[in-house]
Amino acid sequence: MNASMSLPVWSDDLLLDDERTDATHREFMQLLRSSFMATESNRLQRFQKLLEHTVEHFAQEDRWMIATGMEDDNCHSKDHTMILETMREVEKRALAGDTSFITVMNQALAQWFPEHAKTKDAGLTQYLKEVGFSTTDEVLANPETAQLNAHGGCGTQKACT
Numbered sequence: 310m311n312a313s314m315s316l317p318v319w320s321d322d323l324l325l326d327d328e329r330t331d332a333t334h335r336e337f338m339q340l341l342r343s344s345f346m347a348t349e350s351n352r353l354q355r356f357q358k359l360l361e362h363t364v365e366h367f368a369q370e371d372r373w374m375i376a377t378g379m380e381d382d383n384c385h386s387k388d389h390t391m392i393l394e395t396m397r398e399v400e401k402r403a404l405a406g407d408t409s410f411i412t413v414m415n416q417a418l419a420q421w422f423p424e425h426a427k428t429k430d431a432g433l434t435q436y437l438k439e440v441g442f443s444t445t446d447e448v449l450a451n452p453e454t455a456q457l458n459a460h461g462g463c464g465t466q467k468a469c470t
């Protein structure tokens with residue numbers, strides 16, 4: 310790590326008033342921070358922990374979108390797919406012996422995540438509340454409302470800014 314890179318830190322302005330989302334996002338930030346602070350000997354291992362968690366994190370949100378009537382190729386899920394594909398490519402190169410991309414990827418994630426959380430994830434959690442979807446037990450209270458609000462492809466407008 311060089312001096313121009315600042316460590317990612319959790320900030321309460323990332324809170325989205327959804328317990329499960331907020332817990333997952335805190336864990337993401339901790340794992341990203343841990344990956345930032347890695348040494349050469351544990352760089353790949355820490356990045357893989359972050360990747361593993363991110364797979365679950367995105368799968369959870371994608372599952373909630375499908376459960377509330379959104380198309381599986383909506384813009385939010387596409388964002389997840391793009392990030393995961395890039396992370397997997399970085400892992401592949403590290404497994405082949407070049408871990409330098411991990412540092413670049415971590416920096417990119419530190420920039421990308423707050424923006425994503427404040428737009429797409431914020432839009433999603435707001436939408437889930439509107440249609441009465443509980444992220445605790447993953448039950449949808451108002452299926453009719455969800456169908457009306459899903460707008461075919463991208464969920465709420467706010468979810469796709």
Ligand SMILES: [Fe+2]
Nearest residue numbers: 334366370430
């Ligand atoms: Fe998220």
Ligand SMILES: [Fe+2]
Nearest residue numbers: 370425429430
């Ligand atoms: Fe997301």
